Amino acid sequence: MAQIALEKVSRVYGDEKALQDIDLTFADDVTTAVVGPSGSGKSTLLQVINGLVRPSHGTVSVFREPIDYGRLPELRLRIGYAVQGTGLFPHLTVEENITLLARLAKWDVEQIKARTEELMRLVNLPVSFAQRYPHELSGGQQQRVGLCRAMVLNPRIFLLDEPFGALDPITRNEIQREFLHLQQMEARTIVLVTHDLREALKLAQRLVVLDRGSLVQHGTCKEILEDPASGFVRSFFQSQLEQ
Numbered sequence: 001m002a003q004i005a006l007e008k009v010s011r012v013y014g015d016e017k018a019l020q021d022i023d024l025t026f027a028d029d030v031t032t033a034v035v036g037p038s039g040s041g042k043s044t045l046l047q048v049i050n051g052l053v054r055p056s057h058g059t060v061s062v063f064r065e066p067i068d069y070g071r072l073p074e075l076r077l078r079i080g081y082a083v084q085g086t087g088l089f090p091h092l093t094v095e096e097n098i099t100l101l102a103r104l105a106k107w108d109v110e111q112i113k114a115r116t117e118e119l120m121r122l123v124n125l126p127v128s129f130a131q132r133y134p135h136e137l138s139g140g141q142q143q144r145v146g147l148c149r150a151m152v153l154n155p156r157i158f159l160l161d162e163p164f165g166a167l168d169p170i171t172r173n174e175i176q177r178e179f180l181h182l183q184q185m186e187a188r189t190i191v192l193v194t195h196d197l198r199e200a201l202k203l204a205q206r207l208v209v210l211d212r213g214s215l216v217q218h219g220t221c222k223e224i225l226e227d228p229a230s231g232f233v234r235s236f237f238q239s240q241l242e243q
Helices: 042-050 072-076 094-098 100-104 109-122 127-131 139-151 169-185 197-203 221-226 231-241
Strands: 004-013 016-026 031-035 057-062 079-083 157-161 189-193 206-211 214-220
Touching: 004 042, 016 042, 016 214, 031 042, 031 197, 042 057, 042 157, 042 189, 042 206, 072 079, 079 139, 094 100, 094 109, 094 127, 094 139, 100 109, 109 127, 109 139, 139 157, 139 169, 169 197, 197 221, 197 231, 206 221, 206 231, 214 221, 214 231, 221 231
Parallel strands: 031 189, 031 206, 079 157, 157 189
Antiparallel strands: 004 016, 004 057, 206 214
């Protein structure tokens, strides 16, 4: 069984079906990008995996076990989660932002210091920035801090929701290179939500295509590019790649 699996998962808000009967497993230790038009259910899918949203129907399994909604804090300590805009706490230093989960997990001081320096070097952030505050950093540097925070407990699963969307093109390319480097250094199961198909094809090995809450195709990037499952998939890819 895969680390992440959804069985007949639906999420309904009133008359709106944000997700409809999703049967899906995510391949272990690879990056899967979730793509589709605005409102197709991409972020809802990620929130269902993280337990932020409980499905109206169906079962979500993470780390090969159905989510126990009574023990969500324990689950989230095992998952890296990063969103657009980083979500850094402005009153905390870089080091305090990065190590928040490690301190909650009651790591000792030396272990926290060593892990902070290791991660900052890994994403090309000067260790001297550890005592700076988020407002003293550029957007790209803040995004690097967000990635460090997501990685601090060395989670086997990363959930990333448009993590690079707010960056300028040059910084975005730099962060994408760091992301690929991190995955090459130590592969893990990553689910990346993005509205940018080019980014998806650059960073992911597999794709999940959603439309109006339904799963319309999933497979390797090559499989979907060469054999789109429907006219919708074909036209969506054409419109994205011709821009």
